Amino acid sequence: MTDLPELDRTFEAVVVDWDATRGAVSKAELARLRDRLEELCAAGVPVFVLADGRLPDLRRDVGFHPAGPGRLFLCCEQGSADFEVIEDDVVAVSTREPRAEESSALDRAAERVADALADLGFDATVEETGRTARRVVASPRRADGPSDRSVEGSGTDPAPTLPATLGEPGLRALARQQAELAGLVGPQVTVGVDDIQLALTTKSDAAQFASDWLAERGITGELVLVVGRASSWPPLARAIVLPPGGRAGRSKIGSPSGLVGLAATLQAQLDRRAERRVPQVDPDPAWTFGLVEDGPHQRSAEALGSLCNGQVGVRGSREEGGPGTAPLFLAAGVYDHDEHLLPGPIWTEVDLVPAPGPSTGHRLLDLRTGVLVRVDEQTGLRSLRFVSIASPRLMAFRLEVPSSMLQPGNPVRSPSQAIDFTRRFSGDVCIAVSRDSARNIAVAARDQMGEVAGRSSLERLAAWDTSTAGKTSQLESKRLLREGEAAGFEALLAEHRRAWADRWADAEVNIEGTGAAADQLQVRLAVFHLLSAIGETAEAAVGARGMTGAAYAGHVFWDADIFVLPALAALRPEAARAMLEYRIRRLPAARATAEASGRSGARFPWESAGDGYDVTPRLVDDGHGHQVPIATGPHEEHIVADVAWAATHYTTWSSDRTFLARAGRALIVETARYWASRVQADAGGRYHIFEVMGPDEYHEVVDDNAYTNVMARWNLREGARLLRSERPDDREATHWVELADRLVDGWDRDRNLYEQFTGFFDLESLLVADIAPPPVAIDMLLGADRVARSQIIKQADVLMLHHLVPAEVAEGSLRPCLDFYEPRTAHGSSLSPAISASLLARAGRPDEALELFRVAARIDADDLTGTTAGGLHLATMGGVWQALAFGFLGLRADSEALRIDPCLPDAWSLLSMRMRFRGTRLRVEASHDRVSIDCDSPIAVRVGSRAVEHCEPPSRTFSLPGGLEHEGRRR
C-alpha cells in the first residue's frame, strides 16, 4: 500500500475515522495501528481520532498518552465534543452544545420518526446517543407477536430491513420531513440497516475542528492523511484519503475490503522522518506560485522565489547554482562602505553531478507556509527550503537525490561578488563571514547527510548573525545553530508554518468572480512578499527591491513610505513602526542636509542607505559613454513630506496613539520646518517652491509642482496642528499656517483641475494612446527631450494628491483630474498602474481600474520592466494592496470611523480582505450590494453614504440595495 503515489509523501497530520477503521481490522492490527499513531505523535505529528461514540469508549480503544511534540485529539459524539489527551488528562477543547430549543426539537423529531417507522411495521425506540444526536432503533414487528430481531433459522422469511421499505433515500426524506414537522431544520440523517440517526452534528463537524486546528498551523489539503471514509467531510476535502483496505486517493474513497498495510503506511511515515526525507507542500493552486524557469525567466524566477523574514532574505536560486543563476543572501540594513547591501555567505548551494538544470522539474513557492520546493521527476531531485519567521536567525533546507548525484562540498560558500570572505570549520560546523569595513554577515551551517535505498539526503540548518564584531558574529551564529539543531528541522518547519498562518490570519485576501483566481494568486504573491520583507524589530530599511535582488543596492526611496508602509500599517503595524524608526534614526543626517543647504528642519534624501545621507548617484553613464546628471537626488524633495505622510498614516491606522506626540513628532515638525524654510515669496505675497521634480520624472526640474506644493502645504498644516496640540498659541505654528494658506498649488478653479507645474498646460498636448498603448516607456520611444516638451507624464503626479491627501485637494476634482491626466499617463513607472487603478475605482470606473490593476499585479510575474531579475518591485506590491483596499474596497480612515465604500468591477463578485485597524482585527467582505465586517472588538464604520455606525463583534452585514455612492457615479 505504501508504494501508492498518493502515499509517497510526508504527511503533517493524521485524521482517523475510528469507526470505519475499527470495523475493518483485527484486534492485533488495531493494536499495531494504535502503536503507530502513538509513535507518530511522539515524532511530532498531530493525530485526530474521530468516532461517533462517547469518549470513554474511544479512550478505551485509543489508550495512549502522547509522549512527544505531537498532539492527540479525540473527537466524539457525532462531532459534538473534541478532547485533547494531555499527559494523563483528557481535556475538552471544543464542544458544540445544542440550545434548549434545539434539544427538544431533536427529541420531538426522533419521536415522530419512531412513529413513522411504526406505521411501516417496525417497533421503534429512541436512544440518546450524544448531546446532539438521537438514534431511532427499529425492528420489524412480527405479525404473531412482539418483534424479535434475533430469531434465526426459524424457517420463516427473513425479517425485512429498514432500507427494504422505502430505500435509503426514501427513509432520509421521511426523517427530514418528520424533523421539519417537529421544528428541526436541516438535521444530519444517517440511515442504517436497523436504525435512523438524527443529529445536529456529525463527524464532519469534528473534521471541521481538525481542519481549523491544522490550518492555524499551516497544515492543509494534501499535508493531511485521512484514514477512513471521509467523502462527506468537506473541511478535509483536499486531504489524501486512505480507506481501510482501499486505494488511497485525493479525497476518494475506495471500497473497504479489510485493512491491509494501514499500520505499514503509518510506519512508512515514521521512516520518512527518520530518513530526513524532504517534506511536502500542499499544492493548492490558490496558494502556490509556480516559478517559470526557461532561459530568460530563470533569474526573474529566482527573485520571485525569494524567501525573506524581514531580517534576512535569500533568492530562490537552484541548489546547484551554475551559469545564469545569481544566488544572494542579504541582511536588512547591512550596507557596505559604498552603501550597497553587503552580500552574505551563500548557504543554499550543493554540488550535484550531473547538474539537473532549470529545464526539468518544477518549483513551487508555497505562499501559505513560506517555503520553496523543487520536484524534478526526471532526476529524482526534491528539495525544500525556508527562512524561518518564527526563529528569524535560522534557515534550513533538505534535499534528496539519487546517491550518485550528491557530491561533498562546503555548506557555506562565497557570494559571487568580489568581497572579503572567510570560511573555517569548527568541528563539522562551517562558519563563513562576508565582511566590509565594520559590517559583516556570518553564517554557520552544518550538513546532516544520509543514504537509504540508493537515495542520498541532505539536511542543512544554518544560522546567521550580523554583530558588528566579526568574532562575535561567528560565535553567535554557531550558538544559534546549536539552538536550531536542538529543536530540529521538523520542529523549526512546524513553527515556521504556524507563524505564517498567523501572519495570513491578519492579511488574507479573497477574490471571487471571472478571472478572479488568477487575480487572487497575484495579490497573494504580493502580500506574501510584503509580509516577508519587513522586520518588526528595531528599524527596517526597506529597499526598493527588498532583499530579493541586488538592484537598487538596497536603497530606500519614497517607495517605502508611500507605497509599502500603508499596506504594512494595516497588515503588521509593528513592521510599519519599524520602517518609521528607520527614518527617525536618520533625522540627524536629514537635519544636517537641510542645514548644509541653508534650510531649517530636516531634509530626507531621495535615496538613502545606512547613514541617512543622500546616496543618489549624481552622474550616470547614458549607455553611450556620456555622463548625464541625475536630477532626482537634488530635486525630488517631495520625499520630505512623504516621510511625514507615512508617519501620519501609520498613526491613523494603528493603535499607537502616542507616536506623533513622542517618537514620531520630529518626523512631522522637522519636515514642516524644512518646508517653511524652503518656500519663497513673490511680490504678491504668494509662496512658491522652485526647481523641484515631482513624481512625474519625465519633467525634471520645474517650478511649483502641484504634488510637491500640496504635500508641503499638508505637511505645514500637520506640523502646525501638532505644535498647537502642545501649545495652542505657538507662533511658529501660526507662521506655518500662513505659509500653507498662501502656497500656490496650481488649481484652476474654472476647470477644477490642477496644473502639474507652472507652464504644464502650455506644453504640447499629446495623448499616450495616440503613440502606443500604455503602459509604455514612452521616453524610449520618443526620446526624453520630446517627452519633456509634451504633456505626457510618467505616472500619477497631481493624482497622487487625490490618493494620499484627498482633503487637501478641491472637492470634486478627482474626476476632472482623472479625465485630464489619465490619458496623458504612460505608466512608464512600475509605481503607476496600481495608483491609477485605485483612483479609477474611487471615481466609479472599476472596470477600467481592473485593467490597470491587473497590469500592476503582474509586473514581476510577467517581468514587464525587464528588471525583475534584479529583485521584486516591493512598492508595486504595496500599490497592489492599496488598490484593493483603498480603491476597490474604498477604505479610508478618519478620526471618527473607518469608511468603507466598495466599488467592484463587474468581473468580481466578491472581495474580502483581512487587516488590523486601530487594534481591531477585521475582515471586510464586499459584493456589489453588500458589505460584511467581521471584527474582534467594536469598531466604528461608515459604509457607503451611511452615517457612522458601530459594528460589534463578531460581525455585521450592511445591505446596500441602492448601490454605493462614489464621487464619480452611483452604481
Next chain:
Amino acid sequence: MTAPTTATEPVVLAAIGGTSMAPLVLETAAKLGELIGATVEAVHVDEGPADTTGTLAATFGVSVRRLRGPVASTLLAATESPNVLVAVIGGHGPASDDGPVGPTARHILEHTTRPALVVPPDVRLPTVIRRCLVPLEGTEPSSRPVLQALGRLLRNEVELVVLHVFTDETLPRMLDRPYQDMELLGQEFLITHCPPAGAIEMRRGPVASRVVEVSEEREADLIVLSWSQVGEEGRARVVRDVLGASDRPVLLLPVTDGGADR
C-alpha cells in the same frame, strides 16, 4: 608557399578568385586564422593559364589548392571538408544590383554548413582581430547557436561586445530609472544570452543601421550574425543590409533549427 594542410588540421578556407577581392580575402582569412588558431588554406577553381592566385597566396604565406569544376558547387564542396572551421569569401558591397554578395558567394552562404566570413570590398582590417560585435535579438533559440559557434571558434582572447536593438514591440514597458534600469537590463541580457561577453550596447531603431553604427562606434573588428541561410527577398534583411553597409567582415553563423533569421 607553405606546406599543404593535413586532413585533420583545422583550417580557415579562403575562397579566392581572380578578382581584386582575393588579397582582402586572404588577409582577412589570415587574421581569422590567428584568432581561432587554424591554418589558412586558399582554394581556387582553376580558370586558365593566366591564373595568378598561387602567386598571390604565396605572398600571404598561404597554400592554395586548385580545384576543377563548376565554380559555386566546387567551392561549396570544399567548405564542407571535415577540417574546415570557417570559410572566407568576398562580398561586393552595395554597388551591385544582385545584393551585397555575388551569385557564387551567395550559393556558398546559403548552403554551407560552416560559418562563413564575408569580406566587404572596403574592409577595414585591423592588425589583429580583438573585438567582435555580436548582435543578439534576445531569444534563447537565436542566442544558443551563436554561443555554441563562438565557443568553438574563439579560442584566443577576443572581446565580445553584444548589441541588442529594441524594436517598438520589444521595448520594456516600464523604466523606473531609465539609465540605471537600462544598465540593469543590459547586465541581465548578457547573463541570459551571452555570458562570455564583456560589454553590451542597447539601442532602438532599425537593426542593421544600429549594427553598422555600433560596429563603428565600438571599433569592432568583426560582426557576428546568425542567419537561417534563406537569402531570398524578404528574408534575412538584417544580414543583407549589414553586408551591404558595413566595412567590417561579417561572420555568418548558419542556424538550421529555426533559431534565427536575421
